[in-house]
Each structure stands twice: as structure tokens, then as C-alpha cells.
Amino acid sequence: MNLTEGAIDGIPLIVIEGDLDQSSKQAARDAVNEALTGPFPSQSLLIDLTDCAFLDSGGLSVLLSALGQIPPDGWLGIIGASAGTNRVLTFTGFLDHERVRFFSSPSDAAASLAREKRLFQA
Secondary structure, three states: OEEEEEEEOOEEEEEEEEEEOOOOHHHHHHHHHHHHHOOOOOOOEEEEOOOEEEEOHHHHHHHHHHHHHOOOOOOEEEEOOOHHHHHHHHHOOHHHOOOEEEEOOHHHHHHHHHHHHHHHHO
16 A cells, blocks of 8 residues: 545645555545644545545444544545545545535535535635
């Protein structure tokens, strides 16, 4: 697994490439913890799974842990979940959580966040 960190419209972004599973979950969990509890903690978090080939219970535990750390007025954004990853998220009911947002791509996330920002500024 390879992790890259960044941001979209001020929301921290963690890009996961490869398998998010039992053997790689600690590195992902550390990145999530840093984004949500570091010197500038965020209310929300984006995780890009576009190039995540495999997600097992260890990976799901990272996502659930992230969701549990996000304040009640925040949200967790999942970007580009592949068919296999999406199947796990659907089967477990993760997709149904009210504080989980799904975006088809990073550009979709950026456009959606920009629209939301304009609505709140109007």
C-alpha cells in the first residue's frame, strides 16, 4: 500500500493505492489520526480509494475509526471506490451512514465542495 496526503478545498485528503487490509491498516490509521488530531485538526476528511485494489475488515476498521473520530458536524468523504471496494462498503451498510459522502473522482469532490462553499457564502 502507498499513502499520499494532500487536501481538496481545505479538507484533508488521504490517497490510498494498493490493498487496504490487515497488514496495511496501521499506516492508514496513523494518517487518519494525524489529519483528525494533529496540530490543525479537521472537521471532515476525504479518503481516495480510486486505486485501492482490495479492502478487507482491517481496511473497513480504518474507515469506521475515522468516522468515529470525526466531530458530529463533520463528515467522511470516500472518493472513487472500485467495484470490489464498493461491494464491501455496501454489504456492511457503510454507504448508508448519514455522515459519509461519496464522490466519483477527486474532481467531483472538488466541484461539490466548491458548490457547497458558494451556497453557504450566499
